[in-house]
Amino acid sequence: MKEQESLVQVKNLKTHFFTEEGVVKAVDGVDFEIFSGETLGIVGESGCGKSVTALSIMGLVESPPGEIVEGEINFAGQDLTELSEDEMRKIRGNDIAMIFQEPMTSxxxxxxxxxxxxxxxxxxxxxxxxxxxxxxxxxxxxxxxxxxxxxxx
Ligand SMILES: Nc1ncnc2c1ncn2[C@@H]1O[C@H](COP(=O)(O)OP(=O)(O)OP(=O)(O)O)[C@@H](O)[C@H]1O
Ligand SMILES: [Mg+2]
Known part of the structure; x- marks a missing residue:
């Protein structure tokens, strides 16, 4: 039975990289919602933006060159894109964690x-x-x- 509490809402997320060769729109308008107790799988070809989406939620997009240019990541009543690095550090590892790709290097x-x-x-x-x-x-x-x-x- 699925619980009804909404845990995460990603709305119109846009994470772009500003490189010398131009702007890479790695994530360009992503929306999804995750409910408590629910598992969401995101599938797509290599380079389509799965990792950058996850890194955006974690507040770990390297800036520069990366930047969340638009959108919201709502979690527990707050927009994570607006939090300071200190506030984000409290959430990371406690409430939200990430298993990085390529375990041999991480x-x-x-x-x-x-x-x-x-x-x-x-x-x-x-x-x-x-x-x-x-x-x-x-x-x-x-x-x-x-x-x-x-x-x-
Ligand atoms: N630091 C960066 N500078 C420029 N472009 C970047 C940077 N980091 C990621 N990108 C680009 O963002 C896009 C999305 O990459 P991402 O790593 O999210 O793909 P992915 O869906 O996780 O792919 P895979 O299935 O191979 O893990 C790619 O085109 C990638 O080249
Ligand atoms: Mg990836």
Whole structure:
């Protein structure tokens, strides 16, 4: 059963890149809404703007050259495009997270699975190293990873 609470509304989102060769309209008028408990898949050919849409929501579009030139990203009663970097940092990793493309470059193979999960818990939830490790094991267990105590290592 789908819950009816609307969580995210993206309205007429336009994210453009201002390059020396001209303006790249990577995202040019995207609209969608996500409800609580709902999963939305966005499909499209390479370069059509899926990642730039996600990066826009996260407030991680590199500027310059990128800029959200129009539109709204409403989440929990506020327009994310209007928030300061400090306000956005509180939301990122707590309420909205992103698994980046190409895990071989965004996840450092030198760190264990436990370290990777603990890092955001230490930063965002102020947990100690030990608390974060225990919580990481608990989270792995919750999503059905066998032997989570070993997997964190
Ligand atoms: N920094 C940038 N400067 C100029 N253009 C950019 C920049 N970053 C992304 N783009 C362009 O924005 C467009 C959308 O890219 P995006 O990465 O969102 O595509 P995608 O749908 O995620 O593709 P894929 O399926 O390959 O991951 C592409 O044309 C890309 O070249
Ligand atoms: Mg992509």
């Amino acid at each position: 996840l450092n193979p030198v760190y264990t699975v436990g370290d990777q999960i603990s890092e955001s818990l230490i930063l965002h939830e102020n947990l100690s190293k030990k608390e974060a490790r225990d919580r990481a094991i608990e989270l792995l267990e919750r999503v059905g990873i066998p032997l989570p105590g070993q997997r964190v290592e």
